[in-house]
Amino acid sequence: xxxxxxxxxxxxxxxxxxxxxxxxxxxxxxxxxxxxxxxxxxxxxxxxxxxxxxxxxxxxxxxxxxxxxxxxxxxxxxxxxxxxxxxxxxxxxxxxxxxxxxxxxxxxxxxxxxxxxxxxxxxxxxxxxxxxxxxxxxxxxxxxxxxxxxxxxxxxxxxxxxxxxxxxxxxxxxxxxxxxxxxxxxxxxxxxxxxxxxxxxxxxxxxxxxxxxxxxxxxxxxxxxxxxxxxxxxxxxxxxxxxxxxxxxxxxxxxxxxxxxxxxxxxxxxxxxxxxxxxxxxxxxxxxxxxxxxxxxxxxxxxxxxxxxxxxxxxxxxxxxxxxxxxxxxxxxxxxxxxxxxxxxxxxxxxxxxxxxxxxxxxxxxxxxxxxxxxxxxxxxxxxxxxxxxxxxxxxxxxxxxxxxxxxxxxxxxxxxxxx
Numbered sequence: 001x002x003x004x005x006x007x008x009x010x011x012x013x014x015x016x017x018x019x020x021x022x023x024x025x026x027x028x029x030x031x032x033x034x035x036x037x038x039x040x041x042x043x044x045x046x047x048x049x050x051x052x053x054x055x056x057x058x059x060x061x062x063x064x065x066x067x068x069x070x071x072x073x074x075x076x077x078x079x080x081x082x083x084x085x086x087x088x089x090x091x092x093x094x095x096x097x098x099x100x101x102x103x104x105x106x107x108x109x110x111x112x113x114x115x116x117x118x119x120x121x122x123x124x125x126x127x128x129x130x131x132x133x134x135x136x137x138x139x140x141x142x143x144x145x146x147x148x149x150x151x152x153x154x155x156x157x158x159x160x161x162x163x164x165x166x167x168x169x170x171x172x173x174x175x176x177x178x179x180x181x182x183x184x185x186x187x188x189x190x191x192x193x194x195x196x197x198x199x200x201x202x203x204x205x206x207x208x209x210x211x212x213x214x215x216x217x218x219x220x221x222x223x224x225x226x227x228x229x230x231x232x233x234x235x236x237x238x239x240x241x242x243x244x245x246x247x248x249x250x251x252x253x254x255x256x257x258x259x260x261x262x263x264x265x266x267x268x269x270x271x272x273x274x275x276x277x278x279x280x281x282x283x284x285x286x287x288x289x290x291x292x293x294x295x296x297x298x299x300x301x302x303x304x305x306x307x308x309x310x311x312x313x314x315x316x317x318x319x320x321x322x323x324x325x326x327x328x329x330x331x332x333x334x335x336x337x338x339x340x341x342x343x344x345x346x347x348x349x350x351x352x353x354x355x356x357x358x359x360x361x362x363x364x365x366x367x368x369x370x371x372x373x374x375x376x377x378x379x380x381x382x383x384x385x386x387x388x389x390x391x392x393x394x395x396x397x398x399x400x401x402x403x404x405x406x407x408x409x410x411x412x413x414x415x416x417x418x419x420x
Contacts, residue, residue: 023332029289030336031343034393037282038344041385043351044275046378051271054198059260060121060227061236064243067254069222076253077226085234088120091223093213098169099206100185101158108154110168110206112213115140121229124207127194135162138192145212147191153203155193164190170216186216225255237261286393289336290400293329329401333394340393341386352376 064080066073073091080089093112098105119125119140131137131152143149148166150158160166167185176183188208196202214220230239240259247253261268347354355377 023328026289026293026332027336027339029292030286030333030393030397031339033282033286033289034337034340034389035343035347036285037279037389038341038386039347039351040278040282041275041389042344042348042379042381043377044271044278045380045382045385048268048271048275049380050378052268054196054201055264056260059263061230061234061260062228062240062243063225063258063260063263064228065225065256065258066223067256069219070225070253070255071220071222072253073223073226076255080226080228085230085239086228087231088117088229089226090114090117090121091210091226093210093217093219093222093224095171095213095217095224097171097206097216099158100167100169101160101164104158106154106158108151108204108206110208110213110216112208112210112216114210115143121227124194127196128192130195130197131193133193136193142191143207143209144191145209146189148188149191149207150193151202151205152193152195153199154206155190157203160190162190162192166190168216172216172218175218186212188212283392286396290396293332293397293400326398326401330394330398333397336397337390337393341390348379348381351379 064076070076070091077089077091080086091114095110096107097110098107099110100106113124124140128137128139128149136152136155138149148168150160155161158164158166166188168188169185170183173183173185194202194207208216210223214222230236236259240257240262244257247255247257
């Protein structure tokens with residue numbers, strides 16, 4: 001073993017002690033910085049992935065949207081289903097209505113679906129199965145032109161239960177009123193509930209048949225668009241661009257083709273920026289730890305001035321003296337990174353247990369779900385993030401040892417040996 005490395009380790013782990021007190025504090029600082037940074041990055045990845053999954057589940061891979069009402073949509077649907085990259089397709093109509101139960105009003109987002117095709121594109125059966133209360137559970141067979149299915153949190157807001165009759169007011173009433181006509185609200189019975197696990201959807205969505213939605217919005221036989229589910233190996237954005245070029249060139253259908261990525265581009269960009277902003281903020285923890293390393297090594301240089309002078313006097317080169325302190329800094333960084341990764345993995349493994357305990361302590365389970373939209377804290381492990389954090393931390397800790405190392409290397413032997 002080279003003597004600079006041996007001396008560096010000897011100073012970190014003095015004889016008779018597991019490690020030096022000041023070096024231990026520096027290692028703890030680096031460990032905490034790496035832990036916090038990795039936990040934040042992994043949780044942010046989890047939130048991003050979970051939100052993307054929910055967006056795809058609600059919005060499908062691609063939507064072919066008419067620039068007006070699509071009346072001649074059946075040939076378009078058949079044409080899309082024949083394409084090899086398309087796994088399934090379904091027509092839909094959607095919009096906002098006012099819904100009332102007794103004197104409790106709400107304005108949810110309502111979607112009209114094709115009962116024979118919807119489950120091929122959206123995991124609606126899974127959402128219906130998530131409802132654990134037997135009286136409020138249902139299947140698509142229970143949905144008809146006289147019934148409606150609500151998100152579980154929307155039903156709670158409306159204080160509705162099995163057999164509740166809801167009144168639905170549509171924008172078509174305003175058009176009728178302009179012509180001095182009166183359109184009565186549509187009365188529909190609650191068939192059951194669905195639960196997607198995303199509060200934004202569960203608290204603001206309702207499902208009816210496509211025929212009912214066409215009547216509510218006065219669409220006749222038209223629809224608003226066609227939702228597509230692609231084969232697993234297909235890229236939604238590339239397929240969307242290909243379809244848009246095809247429709248623009250053929251001119252047969254006046255439609256816009258939007259992938260779920262394009263439709264939610266601004267929101268997804270915000271998520272990505274939020275992750276990197278959090279990374280930038282958390283870096284300062286490691287910077288503080290790096291300063292503590294620099295201070296610790298500077299104090300070590302002052303305490304060992306005579307030893308440094310002795311090493312120089314017996315022939316040690318300046319580079320060897322400097323490398324002794326640089327290696328200490330790197331060793332602190334390596335141990336801090338290793339312990340930080342282990343601590344982060346441990347904390348992430350038990351994250352939901354800790355959060356559930358805290359929520360029970362403060363009786364805030366429902367508030368957490370409504371605030372974040374998820375039932376637990378998601379996590380998505382990225383090797384790239386772990387490697388990036390490790391490399392960045394090692395660079396910072398190595399740089400932190402440069403100033404004390406340079407100062408030690410510049411000490412003159414005669415002055416160092418006279419030091420008290």
